[in-house]
Structures are given as C-alpha cells and as structure tokens.
Amino acid sequence: EREMDQDEQNRHAQLARVAKAHKDQIKRERKAVKAAKKSGKEEDGRSGKVKNILRGISEAERIAHKSLFDFFDVDKDKTWGSIEFAQRMTDIGLDTSVEAASNILYFAGVRDIDKITYDDFVELLPKMKAFRIVLEKDCMRYFHQKDPYGYNSISTEDLREILHDMAGPDGISHEQVDGMIKKADKENAGHMTFDAVVRALFGTRPLIQYKPPPGKGIIQTIMESFGGFCSSSSGSKPPPRV
Missing domain, CATH: 1.10.238.10 (EF-hand)
Structure with a gap:
C-alpha cells in the first residue's frame, strides 16, 4: 500500500511538472505573439515613415541616395556596416578607422551599426540633410x-x-x-x-x-567708390547734410 501511495505521489508530481511546463510554454508563445505584434506595428510605422521621407524628395534625389547606399554596400548583400563604411571612406581619401566609423554611425542614430538596410539609411536622410x-x-x-x-x-x-x-x-x-x-x-x-x-x-x-x-x-x-572719385577730382567738399 505504501508503494502504491508512493507511485501515486510520483505520478502526481510528474503530472504537475508536465502541467507547469505546458503553462510555461503557453506563456512563452503568448509573449512571442505579443512581441511579434508589437514588432509588426513598429515595422509598419517605420515603413510608413520611410515612405513619407522618400515621398518628400525628388526622383533625382532618390536615385542619388540609392546610388550612395549601393556604393557603401561593398559585398552587395543589400546591407552594410561600419567595416564597409570605413573602407569606402578610406577609398575616397578620408582615412577612417572601423572604430571611428562605428562612432559616426552610432551617434547618427543607426539601430545596428553592422547591418544597415536601405530603410535604415533612408531614416538617416533627415539627419543627414540637417x-x-x-x-x-x-x-x-x-x-x-x-x-x-x-x-x-x-x-x-x-x-x-x-x-x-x-x-x-x-x-x-x-x-x-x-x-x-x-x-x-x-x-x-x-x-x-x-x-x-x-x-x-x-x-x-x-x-x-x-x-x-x-x-x-x-x-x-560702386556708388561709394564713384562718389569718392568725383569728390577727389573736383577738389570740392560735399555740402553739409541738413
């Protein structure tokens, strides 16, 4: 009978652990869903912000900005970071260390200084313009x-x-x-x-x-110079102001 009681207790304990693990899993899933929704809203808002920025500039400026982004994208993976930024700045004659490039991008407000997307770059445009x-x-x-x-x-x-x-x-x-x-x-x-x-x-x-x-x-x-020339040529003094 004691063995049966012990077995029963073990089963209850095991079920309790399973139930707790299940609840924890549900909590994690709900938390992940909330985070995804929040991230989705942020991305939607960010996407709208990027569109507004691009809408406010001319087609020529959009082409120029895209060309500049592509210039920094050395490996052509549609993103670039502090290393590529430092490399390109050095290429055009402005010696820039990776550390200096990282600081520039960080203080410019870049979210991830080692993975800058085109949208990230576009969000920098107002700051760059200012x-x-x-x-x-x-x-x-x-x-x-x-x-x-x-x-x-x-x-x-x-x-x-x-x-x-x-x-x-x-x-x-x-x-x-x-x-x-x-x-x-x-x-x-x-x-x-x-x-x-x-x-x-x-x-x-x-x-x-x-x-x-x-x-x-x-x-x-011109008028002052001409007036001075006339005065010196005539040798007369200008009349006093009334």
Missing part, C-alpha cells in the same frame, strides 16, 4: 570672408584657404584640395561660385541659396 545644411552654412561663412562684396565669386587660391580652414586641426591633404579645386573650377577659369564649391564638396547642388554677406552690396560699393 547636418549638410549646417556644413553649407559654415562653407558660406568662409565664402563670405573671401567675397565681402557679394559677387558670388572667389579665386582658386581663396578656395584652397577655405578648404584648409574648414578641415580644422585634422587637416586635409594637398591631393584632396587639388581634386576639389579641379571639380569646382572645371573650366580652369581661376574662379568659381558658391554653387560650384558646394557641388565639389558634396557632389550635388546646394540645399541653401547663396546670399551676399550682410553689409555693403555691389551697387552701394
């Missing part, structure tokens, strides 16, 4: 220093100085500077516009419109 505008404004500020009267034209030597100033303490090689000057001054005219400078730097037209530096405009400068 950063690009900041760089263009900085470039315009340097451009103004070489173009104080707003002619929208600087010399190749002016651009050389601007590039070295913009590079900062990290510096920039003479080969890179010469290459950018060649791109900006395609006709070897010895001078170039702000538009040409930006195209040389970023490969596409400016996102911001060039504005003359605040202060004197071209007409005002």
Whole structure:
C-alpha cells in the first residue's frame, strides 16, 4: 500500500511538472505573439515613415541616395556596416578607422551599426540633410570672408584657404584640395561660385541659396567708390547734410 501511495505521489508530481511546463510554454508563445505584434506595428510605422521621407524628395534625389547606399554596400548583400563604411571612406581619401566609423554611425542614430538596410539609411536622410545644411552654412561663412562684396565669386587660391580652414586641426591633404579645386573650377577659369564649391564638396547642388554677406552690396560699393572719385577730382567738399 505504501508503494502504491508512493507511485501515486510520483505520478502526481510528474503530472504537475508536465502541467507547469505546458503553462510555461503557453506563456512563452503568448509573449512571442505579443512581441511579434508589437514588432509588426513598429515595422509598419517605420515603413510608413520611410515612405513619407522618400515621398518628400525628388526622383533625382532618390536615385542619388540609392546610388550612395549601393556604393557603401561593398559585398552587395543589400546591407552594410561600419567595416564597409570605413573602407569606402578610406577609398575616397578620408582615412577612417572601423572604430571611428562605428562612432559616426552610432551617434547618427543607426539601430545596428553592422547591418544597415536601405530603410535604415533612408531614416538617416533627415539627419543627414540637417547636418549638410549646417556644413553649407559654415562653407558660406568662409565664402563670405573671401567675397565681402557679394559677387558670388572667389579665386582658386581663396578656395584652397577655405578648404584648409574648414578641415580644422585634422587637416586635409594637398591631393584632396587639388581634386576639389579641379571639380569646382572645371573650366580652369581661376574662379568659381558658391554653387560650384558646394557641388565639389558634396557632389550635388546646394540645399541653401547663396546670399551676399550682410553689409555693403555691389551697387552701394560702386556708388561709394564713384562718389569718392568725383569728390577727389573736383577738389570740392560735399555740402553739409541738413
């Protein structure tokens, strides 16, 4: 009888373990379903966000962005990461370590720095655009220093100085500077516009419109120079202001 009681207890214990395992399995399955639904909603929302971003840019810009994504996708597996990013940056003359590439991508808000999909890349576009505008404004500020009267034209030597100033303490090689000057001054005219400078730097037209530096405009400068010339020629003083 004691053996039967022991067997019964063992069966009950075994059934209890089976029941608990079954309940745990159900909990895991329910949790997985909830996670899948949540992930699906997030992906749906993300997909909608990507579509909105692409809808807000031109066809030419979409083609340019896709070409840029494909450029970084060295092994053509439709994703790329910090290693490929570092490789391509180095290929174009900007020595970039994998660690530096990882930091750049991380602070840009990439979810997985070693597996960036096209959708991930598209989500970066607004941030990239904002950063690009900041760089263009900085470039315009340097451009103004070489173009104080707003002619929208600087010399190749002016651009050389601007590039070295913009590079900062990290510096920039003479080969890179010469290459950018060649791109900006395609006709070897010895001078170039702000538009040409930006195209040389970023490969596409400016996102911001060039504005003359605040202060004197071209007409005002000419009139002042002409007025000064007339005064010195006549030898007479201008009448006092009333």
